Amino acid sequence: MPSCAAERDSSMPLVMAGGAALFLNPEPVADFMDFICVGEAETLLPALLRVLTVDEQIVRRELLARCAVVPGVYVPSFYQITYAGAGIASRITLDPAPPTVQRLWDGDRNGAPTVSTILTENTEFSHMYLVEVARGCPRGCRFCAAGFIYLPYRQRSMESVMEEVRKGLQKKKKIGLVGAAVSDFKGIGELSRFIVQQGGKVSVASLRIDCLDEQLVDSLKVSGHKTVALAPEGGSQRLRDLIKKNIDEEQILSACDLLIGKDMLNLKLYFIIGLPTETMADLDEMIALVAKVRDRVIDAARKNKRLGEVLLSVNPFIPKPFTPFQWCGMEDLKSLEKKVRYLQKGLGGLSNVRMQMEGLKDAYLQALLSRGDRRLAPLILQAGEKGWKKAARELKIDTDSWVRRDISLDEVLPWDFIDSGDKEKLVSEYRKAFSA
Ligand code: SF4
Numbered sequence: 001m002p003s004c005a006a007e008r009d010s011s012m013p014l015v016m017a018g019g020a021a022l023f024l025n026p027e028p029v030a031d032f033m034d035f036i037c038v039g040e041a042e043t044l045l046p047a048l049l050r051v052l053t054v055d056e057q058i059v060r061r062e063l064l065a066r067c068a069v070v071p072g073v074y075v076p077s078f079y080q081i082t083y084a085g086a087g088i089a090s091r092i093t094l095d096p097a098p099p100t101v102q103r104l105w106d107g108d109r110n111g112a113p114t115v116s117t118i119l120t121e122n123t124e125f126s127h128m129y130l131v132e133v134a135r136g137c138p139r140g141c142r143f144c145a146a147g148f149i150y151l152p153y154r155q156r157s158m159e160s161v162m163e164e165v166r167k168g169l170q171k172k173k174k175i176g177l178v179g180a181a182v183s184d185f186k187g188i189g190e191l192s193r194f195i196v197q198q199g200g201k202v203s204v205a206s207l208r209i210d211c212l213d214e215q216l217v218d219s220l221k222v223s224g225h226k227t228v229a230l231a232p233e234g235g236s237q238r239l240r241d242l243i244k245k246n247i248d249e250e251q252i253l254s255a256c257d258l259l260i261g262k263d264m265l266n267l268k269l270y271f272i273i274g275l276p277t278e279t280m281a282d283l284d285e286m287i288a289l290v291a292k293v294r295d296r297v298i299d300a301a302r303k304n305k306r307l308g309e310v311l312l313s314v315n316p317f318i319p320k321p322f323t324p325f326q327w328c329g330m331e332d333l334k335s336l337e338k339k340v341r342y343l344q345k346g347l348g349g350l351s352n353v354r355m356q357m358e359g360l361k362d363a364y365l366q367a368l369l370s371r372g373d374r375r376l377a378p379l380i381l382q383a384g385e386k387g388w389k390k391a392a393r394e395l396k397i398d399t400d401s402w403v404r405r406d407i408s409l410d411e412v413l414p415w416d417f418i419d420s421g422d423k424e425k426l427v428s429e430y431r432k433a434f435s436a
Pocket residue numbers: 137138139140141144145146147180181
């Protein structure tokens with residue numbers, strides 16, 4: 001079957017896609033899809049399925065026209081896009097200007113529960129039953145896609161979560177609580193204790209530094225959690241303020257003290273490098289902060305005659321659509337490599353500190369797909385066979401012009417046709433970040 005939608009005929013199935021990556025920016029894969037679901041399936045799918053399950057024989061174009069009027073459905077072939085200029089710098093014209101596609105979100109999170117439905121050993125989380133406790137995040141860190149594309153923040157009620165936990169414990173011993181900011185869930189301590197009291201174990205991906213709940217930490221310990229993850233993200237106070245993390249060093253160290261006091265001696269810390277305006281001085285501050293955390297871990301480990309470790313997960317900043325930092329270019333890979341070496345050297349003398357890193361080239365591709373548009377389709381088609389670099393060279397596609405460039409606030413962005421919330425708010429957050 002041809003990859004491009006334009007080359008497929010009525011005898012072939014329709015190809016659709018959805019999910020977070022697609023409602024961030026569907027444009028790089030738009031040519032391959034007959035239609036794309038923009039938003040949350042709970043709200044979008046019922047109306048779409050009614051359209052798709054018609055009995056009558058209708059031609060493909062007519063069926064797509066019916067899909068296009070379903071809120072949240074984007075049919076790329078109905079949008080004629082003209083680019084004048086190169087890369088993301090080009091002016092984008094939609095002709096004729098179609099209505100924007102609205103990102104749909106589910107207003108009733110106590111309705112359809114989101115839980116593990118297929119339990120198989122062949123998944124990353126095969127040993128636990130996942131239960132979503134909340135969707136979105138109320139914090140609004142300026143770089144974070146999850147904090148913006150799932151707005152508004154919605155919690156499930158405690159009763160409905162507990163009901164799902166009871167069902168889950170009949171299938172698995174461990175319950176994984178899911179949400180962008182699980183520790184913001186009101187009653188997280190009570191919920192985690194409930195799981196333990198029911199004879200289960202509890203797991204969460206990471207904990208918010210400024211609202212560590214002792215009951216939750218106790219429950220994680222009883223559940224055999226060996227490592228707890230915290231996310232300072234910015235190495236220096238200046239950068240934490242820039243990204244609106246709203247935490248300071250004292251809070252980070254207090255959170256570490258609380259965990260260490262509970263004998264949780266393996267701490268994982270998430271940091272981002274290459275944030276806009278970052279300098280080596282910010283990295284020095286990060287190294288100093290890690291040294292303070294590590295000293296605390298070592299002291300406690302000595303006293304308790306145990307081993308403790310600080311694991312750093314360091315990842316580069318990738319500009320994401322619909323965030324206040326969508327206009328900021330990604331840092332050059334060579335400069336990021338230099339920063340990584342600087343960190344490795346600075347942290348090298350610290351025993352019991354280990355650093356993990358996402359591949360920088362993968363991060364670059366993520367940025368390209370995040371900020372790209374339909375002109376990337378030929379590159380995507382050829383990259384599998386030739387590799388991205390060679391394919392880009394042969395196609396004369398300057399990927400840097402999407403990835404690296406700071407975009408001015410008045411430019412039309414490839415994903416601007418999606419109505420995902422308040423763009424003015426993004427502009428205002430961007431201005432606040434850089435006016436300080
Ligand atoms: S980084 Fe974490 S706390 Fe900040 S907006 Fe994203 S999910 Fe929320």
